[in-house]
Amino acid sequence: MVEHGPLFGAMLQEFEGAARILNLEPGIWKTLTHPKRQIIVSCPIQMDNGEIEVFTGYRVQYNITLGPAKGGIRYHPGVNLDEVTALAAWMTWKCAVAHIPFGGGKGGVICDPTTLSRRELEALTRRYIAEIIDAIGPEKDVPAPDVNTNEQIMAWVMDTYSMHVGHTETAVVTGKPLELGGSLGRREATGRGVMIVARESAKHVGFDIKGATVAVQGFGNVGSISAELLAGIGAKIVAVCDWKGGVYNPKGLDVTQLIAHVAQHKTVEGFAGADALDNAQLFKLDVDILIPAALENQITMDNAPAIRAKVLVEGANGPTTPDAHRHLHERGVFVVPDILANSSGVTTSYFEWVQDRYGYFWTEKEVNERLEAKMCEAFNAVLKTAIKFKVDMRTAAYIVAINRVATVTRLRGMYA
Numbered sequence: 001m002v003e004h005g006p007l008f009g010a011m012l013q014e015f016e017g018a019a020r021i022l023n024l025e026p027g028i029w030k031t032l033t034h035p036k037r038q039i040i041v042s043c044p045i046q047m048d049n050g051e052i053e054v055f056t057g058y059r060v061q062y063n064i065t066l067g068p069a070k071g072g073i074r075y076h077p078g079v080n081l082d083e084v085t086a087l088a089a090w091m092t093w094k095c096a097v098a099h100i101p102f103g104g105g106k107g108g109v110i111c112d113p114t115t116l117s118r119r120e121l122e123a124l125t126r127r128y129i130a131e132i133i134d135a136i137g138p139e140k141d142v143p144a145p146d147v148n149t150n151e152q153i154m155a156w157v158m159d160t161y162s163m164h165v166g167h168t169e170t171a172v173v174t175g176k177p178l179e180l181g182g183s184l185g186r187r188e189a190t191g192r193g194v195m196i197v198a199r200e201s202a203k204h205v206g207f208d209i210k211g212a213t214v215a216v217q218g219f220g221n222v223g224s225i226s227a228e229l230l231a232g233i234g235a236k237i238v239a240v241c242d243w244k245g246g247v248y249n250p251k252g253l254d255v256t257q258l259i260a261h262v263a264q265h266k267t268v269e270g271f272a273g274a275d276a277l278d279n280a281q282l283f284k285l286d287v288d289i290l291i292p293a294a295l296e297n298q299i300t301m302d303n304a305p306a307i308r309a310k311v312l313v314e315g316a317n318g319p320t321t322p323d324a325h326r327h328l329h330e331r332g333v334f335v336v337p338d339i340l341a342n343s344s345g346v347t348t349s350y351f352e353w354v355q356d357r358y359g360y361f362w363t364e365k366e367v368n369e370r371l372e373a374k375m376c377e378a379f380n381a382v383l384k385t386a387i388k389f390k391v392d393m394r395t396a397a398y399i400v401a402i403n404r405v406a407t408v409t410r411l412r413g414m415y416a
């Protein structure tokens with residue numbers, strides 16, 4: 001076994017619970033618990049002050065059995081190989097649960113994008129992509145946005161790759177601006193999927209989504225759009241926290257106005273008509289639905305015992321540690337795991353990749369209808385598995401995912 005850190009260790013624990021139930025044979029077990037390829041690159045950049053800085057970047061292709069590696073690129077000071085490897089493994093299971101023909105990958109660059117100018121950000125993006133260029137491509141590995149990366153950065157990824165191969169290649173990356181081969185609905189996709197699974201969970205657990213109370217941790221692309229769409233179907237968003245502070249209004253926050261506030265102030269803090277609250281208080285609220293939509297390791301045994309929500313929908317990747325998850329499940333909290341709850345981002349990335357390769361683009365209605373169908377298919381497959389094996393939804397999602405990847409691994413056989 002290769003050396004690994006705590007986040008990959010958490011992924012392994014989750015994997016093992018499901019693999020044991022599946023009676024997975026040792027050979028496939030070993031294959032599926034090793035990353036296929038881990039790339040580390042150094043990216044020297046000339047900063048605006050004339051000095052050279054060197055940034056470390058990673059791209060991990062965890063498994064490519066079902067198709068090209070697929071997964072985002074994050075820019076964050078805390079990026080490390082353990083994190084990127086765990087996230088690439090989660091992408092593998094996510095794509096399999098979503099039933100789309102992709103393997104799993106992830107990339108990251110250690111940097112603080114808030115301190116970089118636009119020119120530095122572009123230079124860093126282009127250099128990082130140039131360093132991993134032989135490993136990516138529409139048939140090999142297709143990056144996308146993740147924490148602190150956006151459509152503009154994806155446009156630079158697409159351009160750098162296209163310049164290298166000598167022709168425009170839109171399908172090398174997803175989450176692009178519409179004008180250069182992006183898909184309608186992609187930006188809202190992850191939040192839309194979170195809304196869909198929250199709605200389906202309410203039906204399953206037995207409460208009305210209309211009037212249901214919701215607390216959201218994180219107000220980036222995933223948190224803000226989940227909140228907006230849930231409010232749109234009648235749920236009451238009572239609390240939101242972000243990197244700087246939080247706001248609470250038991251009568252419900254006006255999410256559209258909150259989004260406008262954040263566009264101006266970069267934080268929810270100071271939003272009129274709401275009380276301040278911090279992260280620890282948000283987790284303790286007596287709400288129907290709690291949505292962690294920030295970073296990993298947010299719900300631990302330090303705060304899980306105080307959680308009172310009926311349903312936890314993991315908008316972020318890896319927000320709950322394995323012991324906290326066990327505790328919540330035993331207390332009867334219905335947890336919709338990340339690899340199911342936020343899979344609509346990559347599902348719509350798949351739609352974007354299909355449209356780019358086809359050269360024929362769908363209407364927003366077509367995208368959203370197909371997404372609704374795919375998310376309900378995935379949710380029902382996992383729920384059915386959870387009931388059949390009498391396990392929690394996370395173990396069930398892993399059972400569905402591992403089974404799909406293992407079946408194809410067996411059919412393909414071993415090379416050499």
Ligand code: GLU
Pocket residue numbers: 070071072073094142143144145146147174317342343345346347349
């Ligand atoms: N970064 C997103 C995720 O973690 C989307 C990945 C993609 O679209 O490839 O699922």
